[in-house]
Amino acid sequence: DTEVTQTPKHLVMGMTNKKSLKCEQHMGHRAMYWYKQKAKKPPELMFVYSYEKLSINESVPSRFSPECPNSSLLNLHLHALQPEDSALYLCASSQETLAGGSEQFFGPGTRLTVL
Amino acid sequence: QKEVEQDPGPLSVPEGAIVSLNCTYSNSAFQYFMWYRQYSRKGPELLMYTYSSGNKEDGRFTAQVDKSSKYISLFIRDSQPSDSATYLCAMSRAGGFKTIFGAGTRLFVKA
Numbered sequence: 383d384t385e386v387t388q389t390p391k392h393l394v395m396g397m398t399n400k401k402s403l404k405c406e407q408h409m410g411h412r413a414m415y416w417y418k419q420k421a422k423k424p425p426e427l428m429f430v431y432s433y434e435k436l437s438i439n440e441s442v443p444s445r446f447s448p449e450c451p452n453s454s455l456l457n458l459h460l461h462a463l464q465p466e467d468s469a470l471y472l473c474a475s476s477q478e479t480l481a482g483g484s485e486q487f488f489g490p491g492t493r494l495t496v497l
Numbered sequence: 498q499k500e501v502e503q504d505p506g507p508l509s510v511p512e513g514a515i516v517s518l519n520c521t522y523s524n525s526a527f528q529y530f531m532w533y534r535q536y537s538r539k540g541p542e543l544l545m546y547t548y549s550s551g552n553k554e555d556g557r558f559t560a561q562v563d564k565s566s567k568y569i570s571l572f573i574r575d576s577q578p579s580d581s582a583t584y585l586c587a588m589s590r591a592g593g594f595k596t597i598f599g600a601g602t603r604l605f606v607k608a
Contacts (some may be wrong), residue, residue, distance in 0.1 A: 386540075413594055422505075424585055424598035425541065439593060472540050476594075485531065485595060488540040 385409075386489035389471050394495045397463060403492045405456040405473030413437075414456040415486065416448060417472040425472055425488075431456060432478055463496045470494075500524050503586055503599030510608050516573040519588035520599045523567065527588040527597075530562050532571045535583045535601070544584075545571065576606045 386407045395401050405414065413432045417425035430438035432452040445467075447459040456473055470493050474486040503520045510516055519534075530532055530548055533541035545560040547553045553560045559572040569588070586599040 388540075415594070424602075427595060430594045432594065449528055469533060470538070470540075485529070485543065485546045488533075490540045491538075493538065 385400075386473055386475055386487050388471075388489035390391050390492055391490065391493075392493050394497065395463065395467070396497050400461045401465075402460065403458040403471055403473075403494075405480065405489055406454055407475040407487070407489075408454060409475060409477035410453075410477070411454060411487075412478045413476045414450065415474040415476075416446075416456065416458050417474065419470045419472055419491070429458075430460070438464075459495075463494075465496050468494055468496045470474065501586065501588060501597050501599045504602055505600045507603040507605055509605045509607060510576055511543040512576060512578060512606055514576050514606070516571075516576050516580070516604060516606075518571040518573075518586075518602050518604070519584070520569050520588075521567055522569070522588060522597075524588075524597075525564075525567065526590040528591050529589045530560070530569050531587040531596070532558075532560055534580075534589060535585060537582075541585055561578050573588060577607045578606050580604060581606050 389404045416428040419425045429448040431488045434450045445462045449457040470491040472491045473489040476486045501522045504587040530547045550562045550564045557574045563568040583586040583601040585601045589596045
């Protein structure tokens with residue numbers, strides 16, 4: 383199974399709402415990622431978890447809060463977002479190896495609209 | 498100068514044509530090279546993954562890496578309308594989780 387799943391597929395929220403995005407993989411991968419992608423732009427890295435510990439935070443505003451409950455799950459908690467945060471949010475996973483390299487497998491994404 | 502340069506296109510070709518997509522990069526530490534295909538409003542799909550220099554073939558797709566020139570290519574043979582998508586090159590260095598993406602090339606294959 384080479385699949386990364388994400389829920390929900392679409393999300394519309396107001397600027398005062400709190401919501402969460404969820405991601406799951408069953409490939410035994412130990413690294414998981416959150417990306418943000420605006421229209422006609424490449425994915426921008428937000429966070430990386432390695433062995434359930436936060437390894438990389440690309441200076442993302444605190445209104446985005448990641449969580450890795452276990453090796454298969456990754457959440458992104460959203461609070462007090464701005465309309466400019468509207469984007470496609472992508473989850474990815476990769477198998478961590480000592481040699482490195484990051485062949486990442488992406489989920490279908492959650493399309494977020496902030497009103 | 499961006500670490501990875503990719504012409505955003507659009508590139509329009511007739512069905513059956515051979516498509517050549519390219520990226521150049523500046524960081525000689527990159528060792529892992531990927532090509533992703535992304536349909537509109539979908540997540541990127543990994544097409545090809547290569548380590549260091551050389552060629553790799555998978556069906557109608559061939560990936561080439563020339564580390565001496567810091568240049569990578571993806572060739573699509575017998576292109577089909579279903580190949581119409583955005584193609585993203587991506588690369589990373591050993592021991593790193595950070596993948597650097599190109600801007601993506603929008604490809605249209607006309608029937």
